[in-house]
Amino acid sequence: MAGTIRRIAVNTGGGDAPGLNAVIRAVVLAALRRGWEVVGIRKGYQGLLDMKDGLVALNADMVSGITHLGGTILGANNRGNPFQLPDGAGNVQDASRYLVERFHDEGFDALVAIGGDGSLAIARDLHERYKLPVIGVPKTIDNDLDCTEYTFGFDTAVATATEALEKLHSTAKSHDRVMVVELMGRYAGWIALHAGIAGDAHVILLPEIPFDLEAVCRTILERDRVGQQYSLVVVAEGAQPQGGTPIFKDPGGGGRQARLGGIAQRVAHAIAQATGKETRELVLGHLQRGGPPTAFDRLLSVRLGAAAVRLIEMGEFGCMVALQSDRIHSVPLAEATRRLRRIPLDSDTLQTARDLGICLGEG
């Protein structure tokens, strides 16, 4: 059991994802029921480091009616790594010790850190280096965190991308065009694979399977030959041609995360050149991260948030709450952040795509 808990903090790290507010609400309600105070740290860790009004006391009223809202009431921050904090002059400094001092000065007994791989690696390091009493909650539309079957936000992103693909079908078909759609996911192709199958794409290109452009063009021309003069190509932002490398909009550095982007344009250009077909590209971008979470994501989020509070009560720190076989388990943060979870090459979902005749760019 934990020592006496009186006051806990909660923050949301990295980019937003649908379901963040639902997690916050569950944490607040479950903590209040135990007689604890809850304080939100705004903008990742920044609210604790150097922000005026960076802490906000959270009560039941403040989290009422937010389960269905996208974004995060605490604000998001992609550049808030306390181990590598940009100082405004182009340098980075390690502010982790100061952060931990601030945490204790504020009288916090525990932290619920809701984040993706980057934010949870920070939580892991704070726990390992300073014994910070932290519980991680896996958040990311990319679904690339290990040890959990799903991260919240993913289901909503897939639903949004699927709806976009449905809409693109009509234009592609009316104009006999090839539409190339770039979806998010960084180095994992979960969103592209799931939305591509659900949205009836004809080609799906993934980071896990470097693609052969000739195979893609053959599929498109074969469709033409049998009277299907349009094609929908889904390309994950981290996909790359055989022998090539992923394309970046920003290589990152100086406290900035690398940003992928541009592969749809390359693929569309190459398809147009090789097939002579009218081709258009579309980058769905942050539409995949916004808006209300699906019912699945809402439920997953509140289950994870409530489970995080139960772990605090048990004094089980340095862990992440995770969905495994429809139960919420706890796994050490060190294990959950060891590697990214990419689509296994023997996945039956990949095999399903092949069985449906979807081209995965395999040569």
Ligand code: F6P
């Ligand atoms: O990790 C979530 C994610 O949306 C990725 O899919 C994407 O590559 C990245 O964040 C975009 O980050 P930003 O909001 O900084 O452009």
